[in-house]
Amino acid sequence: MSPWAPPAPQAQVEFLLTLQRLLAEGSFVATYKFALLHALADLALVKGDDSGAPLALSTADISSRMAELYWRQAAPYSGGTHRHEVLRHATGSQAAIVNELLAARQDAEGSLSRFRRDPAAWWALVRRVDRVVRQMPLWKLQTVGTERLGFLYDNVDGGTSIELKPGVAWCLRAYYSLVTELVRSAWLRFIRRHNPGLESGADLGTFLFGGERCxxxxxxxxxxxxxxxxxxxxERRLVGEGAAVDHFIPWSRYSVDLGHNFVLAHGxxxxxxxxxxxxxxxxxxxxERNERTGLWLAEAFGEAGLPADMDASVGVARWAYAQTARANGQVWTHGTELEHLSGSWMTLLAAS
Ligand SMILES: [Zn+2]
Structure with a gap:
């Protein structure tokens, strides 16, 4: 039996209140802390489980996810009276990570997948981002005024890994959409405050965080x-132009493109x-498809510069089905037909 247990309801509420407090009272001289929080939630989902156990994360994994998040943000933006420039991500000079991404984008003409086709270049970029992460946001994230909260992980002020405390990965998974919405809206407010003249439409959010229809x-x-x-x-034939690449786990639940999550379907x-x-x-x-062709798919997606980590895709699927099961939600069968889960998803996703 697992020595861990999900946090008690009161502890879950406290987690969310502390997170809210961090976003409301923390000092933000750059957008790093938002990206870091977002990355922690993403990694809890991909690497964590629902046992309530602590979760060790390397700063390289955190920085890799942060580099992905910043990639699109280092493109020039046009909107409102803001004209085709890279948005400011810091109160003083431009955030160092954005400058790193800017240089990388120029090497790859803006295409993340093209850039990732050279793994050595990608990991060199991650190492440069990692240096900034370990120097700047990692040990400052949980500081509010003169208080160091330490509710996410211990502030050990050094090293190349952190350990999310018991219950933290559980909360980040259970409240993933809430947490990422909170973080994104705070991130967006920071960008608006420090980039005068931006219009108030929804465009900026899509620019910063991406859209399903890329x-x-x-x-x-x-x-x-x-x-x-x-x-x-x-399973009927795809004919003509009506085929669409579908996110098997919907983009609205987890908005990261992972190779194995793609399937092809009628429009x-x-x-x-x-x-x-x-x-x-x-x-x-x-x-079954991923077991049969997963390695080949990983290679093909990898060559196309798309992250294709089967464990990550299965981790995300396990999270999404567990969430739906817990909420007694329904799943889609065909046409307009829905049904409840039988529980076979647990065996399917445990075995792979
Ligand atoms: Zn079909």
Whole structure:
């Protein structure tokens, strides 16, 4: 039996209140702390579990995720009276991480996947980001005024790893969308405050954090081959232009592109599934497809510069199904039909 247990309801509330307090009272001279919090939530989801256990994270993993988050933000932005410049991410001179990303973007003409096709260049970039992370936000994140809270991890002020305290990964997973929404809106407010003249539309949020509808067409031929020209969901032939690359775990739940999470479907099947989780019969096929072609897919996606870590994709799926099961939510089968989970998802995702 696990020596750990999920945090008690009161501890969960305290976690959220402390997080709110951190965002309201912490001092933010750059956007680093937002990116760090976001990265911790993402990693809790990919690497953690729902046992309530502590979770060790390397600063390299944290920095890698932060570099991904900053990649799009280091592009020039046009909007309102703000004209085609990189947004300011710090109160003084531009944030060092943004400058690192700016240089990397120039090497790859702005394409993250192109840049990642050279793993050595990517990890060299991560190491440079990591130096800043360990110097700046990592040991300052939990400081509010003269208080050091230490509710997420111990402030040991050095080293290349941290350990999320018992219950922290659990809370970050249980309240993932709440936490990331809070962090993103605080991040957005910082950007608005320090970049006068930005318009008030939704564009800025999409620019900073991405949208589902970025161009996934480069992966279409690859998926067509793996699925032998059939729709992933209804298994009928894909004909003509109606095929869409679908996020198996919907983008609205976890907005990171991971190779193994992509399936190819009819535009109509994709549209009907929408933001719902797929039924367990589809999950079974997804697991089977990844077992059958996962290594080949990882290689092909890797060559295309797309992160394709099967464990990460399975981790995200396990989290998403556990969340839906806990809320007694429904999943999509076909057309407009929904059903409740039977529990077979646990075996499917445990075995792989
Ligand atoms: Zn279909």
């Amino acid at each position: 161009d996934l067409s480069p992966y279409l031929p690859l998926l067509r081959e793996v699925q032998r020209g059939e729709c992933f969901y209804c 109509t099947c994709n549209g009907r599934k929408s933001d719902l989780l797929a039924a367990e019969r589809h999950l079974e096929r997804w697991v």
